[in-house]
Amino acid sequence: MKIIRYILLPVVPIYYLVTWLRNTLYDLGIKKSVSYDFPVICVGNLSVGGTGKTPMIEYLVNLLKDEHNIATLSRGYKRKTKGFQLANETSTVETLGDEPFQFYNKFKDDILVAVDANRRNGVENLKSLENAPKVVLLDDAYQHRKVKAGFNILLTTYSNPYFKDLVLPTGDLREPRNGAKRASIVVVTKCPESLSDSEKADIINHINPEAYQHVFFSSIGYSEIVFSNDKTLNIEKLNRFTLVTGIANSTPLVKFLKDKKLDFEHLNFKDHYNFTSGDIDELCKKDLILTTEKDYMRLKQYMSLKAKLFYLPIQVVIDDNLKFNKLIQDFVRRS
Structure with missing residues (x-):
């Protein structure tokens, strides 16, 4: 390259x-x-x-x-929809993209989350809402x-x-x-x-x-707690696990986990990676999976991973x- x-x-x-x-x-x-x-x-x-x-x-x-009253407006990279989309309870990672879907999951009771590749059109649509931000x-x-x-x-x-x-x-x-x-x-x-x-x-x-x-x-800033669909664990309690990342640079996260002397293998994918059915089949063979919050938005839809999938939040x-x-x-x- x-x-x-x-x-x-x-x-x-x-x-x-x-x-x-x-x-x-x-x-x-x-x-x-x-x-x-x-x-x-x-x-x-x-x-x-x-x-x-x-x-x-x-x-x-x-x-x-x-x-x-706040709204976020993103492009919605790699989503399968076009034009302006306002997040609601029917939204998925496919309709919004992974990062806006993360915003919606985290802040849906407090803010509006919208996507539009044309930011001017997106702002105009937000302005026209009854509860405009x-x-x-x-x-x-x-x-x-x-x-x-x-x-x-x-x-x-x-x-x-x-x-x-x-x-x-x-x-x-x-x-x-x-x-x-x-x-x-x-x-x-x-x-x-x-x-x-x-x-x-x-x-x-x-x-x-x-x-x-x-x-x-x-x-x-990395959390000391990892989260799943229905429970939390202290990161120090994780036994051997598989780290799955689809982000631009996973080096800081890997260093953080290694500094804690945790035992894991790392499966590294491209940024905004769309996991295939073959990828999911392979992940189903793993006992415990830790991923980023962004990747969790793509993976949590698979029921076969639900019991073994955790994510590690970060903050600036x-x-x-x-x-x-x-x-x-x-x-x-x-x-």
């Missing part, structure tokens, strides 16, 4: 030019962005792959849901510039920050690095707990934020979270 990426290096300037031109047309107002008279917060990234958007959306939901959280919409969010949160991982990357197809960036200037907040995600102040300062120096921008650092842990929270809350109140 790396060899192919190097072979495609001559394509990088073309991709760069096309994405730079697109952004310039939006910046100049030649291509139109629609803004709204209520708070719209976008969570996204410059790169492909997992930067922690799902736990960040959940963090924002928990921060705001008690005071505001007062705050919309756009999930993975940093490049969807038809909607002009009032507040952009850009995520970049500690292990592969955007300022060290190239645009596709040789690198992982969806657009040039200067797209980061649209962000109100830049969060360096998946940081080690041992990250020093001097290393943070060095990263901030590379980001070189504008006067209006704030930089934060976050890490992944933000350094200087009080300042971060205040920036978000102040924006929502002002808007």
Whole structure:
């Protein structure tokens, strides 16, 4: 795969030019962005792959849901439906996609969960609802510039920050690095707990934020409790098990489990993987399965796995979270 990426290096300037031109047309107002008279917060990234958007959306939901009527709006990646869909009791992972379905399962009594590949159409549909939300959280919409969010949160991982990357197809960036200037907040995600102040300062120096921008650092917080359909267990009580992951980067999770000296095998699938009947047959042969919350949304429908399937929740842990929270809350109140 790396060899192919190097072979495609001559394509990088073309991709760069096309994405730079697109952004310039939006910046100049030649291509139109629609803004709204209520708070719209976008969570996204410059790169492909997992930067922690799902736990960040959940963090924002928990921060705001008690005071505001909130909706999340996602693309609904790999769903089998088209157009605008509003989650309800008949929704499945096939109609919403795994991450929105996770939002709905977790917060269905508190928020609205919607999907639409056309974010502008999605926002308009949400506005037309009788119980229209007062705050919309756009999930993975940093490049969807038809909607002009009032507040952009850009995520970049500690292990592969955007300022060290190239645009596709040789690198992982969806657009040039200067797209980061649209962000109100830049969060360096998946940081080690041992990250020093001097290393943070060095990263901030590379980001070189504008006067209006704030930089934060976050890490992944893993639960000590695993959950199934009808019970919970302390993770230390797990005997030998099979870890099943279909996420962009399973390395931090594997490290967490190994650090606890747990005995497991790891079956690693592609991000947003659709499990086949053959996969399910193989998993049925396992005695105990631990998976991520996102993958659990795809696997829990199989009754043959019900008694042996557990998931491990995660949450984002933000350094200087009080300042971060205040920036978000102040924006929502002002808007």
